[in-house]
Amino acid sequence: MKIKVLLLSSVLATTMFAGCAPKPATNTTPNTNVTTTASIVNNQAAFEKAISKDGKWIIAIVNDLKIDKDLVLDGEFKNGKKDTAGKDIIQRKVALYSQDANKNVTARFTLTSPKFTIKSLNASIQHGNYVGDLYVDALNFQLIDAKVVGNIYFTNDQAQATFKMDATSTVSGVRQLKK
Numbered sequence: 001m002k003i004k005v006l007l008l009s010s011v012l013a014t015t016m017f018a019g020c021a022p023k024p025a026t027n028t029t030p031n032t033n034v035t036t037t038a039s040i041v042n043n044q045a046a047f048e049k050a051i052s053k054d055g056k057w058i059i060a061i062v063n064d065l066k067i068d069k070d071l072v073l074d075g076e077f078k079n080g081k082k083d084t085a086g087k088d089i090i091q092r093k094v095a096l097y098s099q100d101a102n103k104n105v106t107a108r109f110t111l112t113s114p115k116f117t118i119k120s121l122n123a124s125i126q127h128g129n130y131v132g133d134l135y136v137d138a139l140n141f142q143l144i145d146a147k148v149v150g151n152i153y154f155t156n157d158q159a160q161a162t163f164k165m166d167a168t169s170t171v172s173g174v175r176q177l178k179k
Contacts, residue, residue: 041059054075073120076090105145110128116135118137118141119138124142129146129147129149130148134148140164143169147170155178
């Protein structure tokens, strides 16, 4: 009888401690198996945190934002998907829009800053407007249905060679290499 009570107490204690353990934190580094979630922001402080190396892989604004200082999109993030070889896909998305349940764009927003430097690999600005100059320092940067009112400067040949924009995107200024 004592053995049953000790065994039962041990099982209960283990269950309690396992159930009370903190949930794992959302990961922002590419070296683990956990993926990040979206960061939905409506102010400057939240946006700056979300685009940092400690931020999220998707940064979605829900209103126009005017920020009077230079910004940097930094860090390497997994998007939660795998490529055909089974490797994690690295991606960063600045979503300047909102969408409905069917992923239809329902509103477009404008992000304004003097300078926005893109340092995250495979980053994109999507479905909205950016007012200011973009400095692209990373490979595979894309504009997807986005309008840039300003210039795009590439800080190296590889960033310029891997840049893409779709037919609905526009850039009002120059697109040039500026080392």
